[in-house]
Amino acid sequence: MLSQRGHSRELAEKARRENFPVASRLLPRRHRDHLMAVYGFARSVDDVGDEERPDDRLRLLAEFETDLARLYDGQVPVLRPVRALARTVQECSIPAEPFHHLIEANRRDQTVTRYETFDELLGYCELSANPVGRIVLHVFGETGGDHQARSDRVCSALQVIEHCQDVGEDYRRGRVYLPQEDLRRAGCPAVHLAAAATSPGLREVVAVQAARAGRLLAEGEPIVASLSGFARTAVAGYVAGGHATLAALRSARYDVLARTVRPRRARLLAEWTRVLMTMRWPGAGLQRLPSA
Template structure:
């Protein structure tokens, strides 16, 4: 099967529900198109790393990486997953590096299934999550070094919260994103990750990661106040989504096995309005 045919086959996978508004209807249509293209690319690359036949994943990721190089060399991309980026790359002058990092994160997923420390996990987030925030800042023409540093904190927090929500799903893929150091210290064995119900040690580990993510969100939230107009609206929605997930995890007692812990829409909207008000 060709790379394009294999990627087309993955189109049948249902879209994932995000914890935050990816491209709110409050934003101009042109901006929404760019944001949907960026998140669509990120999710498609994740689908390759998670859902493609294991023996084909590296080859498909290499094909996407090569097609990105083709795009940035001024040649027409071969793959639909890269072609949709072309208008955004041209209009917003997005650099190539963040897109290549997203591909590299999924290569790492094929080789690394455990992270020893929280610092190690943040190193993974630097490839798997932070590039998306950097691309979004370029879409809004707001990618300054200070803003990028704040965005990285927000994106790492969102990634960590997603790992907290998806403990069982990740383990089914052979991966554990909860730091091994924390699992040992809090007495959580890998068997706890496959239990029918959450054990107290697992809840303690998830609670610890949730607190860390909440702290990162607090550190990154001042980004909202530095942004003008629609950029402020969009980024406030991302921070609000993270805070709504923190609230959901706390509401469920950090019990993440056998249930889908998702943010309540009303909680997200209230947080969004509060963050926008503070940003002004």
């Protein structure tokens, strides 16, 4: 088992591979610590759902759920990622529900491996991605107004973008997150997802999902203007990561099998600056959200 220092280094390295700055050094230490505690929990649960022996996954996920119950009952958790949440949960008054939803998303991954429509995929994002944004809002004490709905748009967009990047990796794990109706419409059978190069049909399907994610991101982006202080800086970084990754997908012409598509740091920084400058004032870019 890794030491605490080794575990922290491994977690930091995983965070650096994300599309967006998980806990930027532009933020105060207390916020970085809280965000890394949340990331550590989410990453650990995802790793259980993806990397442990299939026969062990549901049992291990149940252990996380039991340990969360310990934490919220005022007991000392057993699992390191849950113990690391204790101060964050207490200081930021974070409810248990979004953490349980993250566990449920990984439980669903063990039995649901295909999604017929994009709306069904968004239903999965309600468990796998949106809870993270809601937790982040608690970290910064920004839970009022339209924040939650706009955060959900941003988080769903980021999840769909990641699915676009990881088509081959997901398929090797037995999962297809690209909507089945879109794959059929493009004449793209499952065998295309295992190829060494991305077929024209598969590129078309990835491009459709990327466009949908872009619209979700645009709908959620005005949250930046409605936030204050360091919350605005952090969330602008997440939005910028989405835009930078969409740019990388376009630049790669949606070829997600022959190469690893990741955002360029320079593009991320440029997008981060743009989002902050564009969304400087409350109300900037705000419009009525469409119904979910």
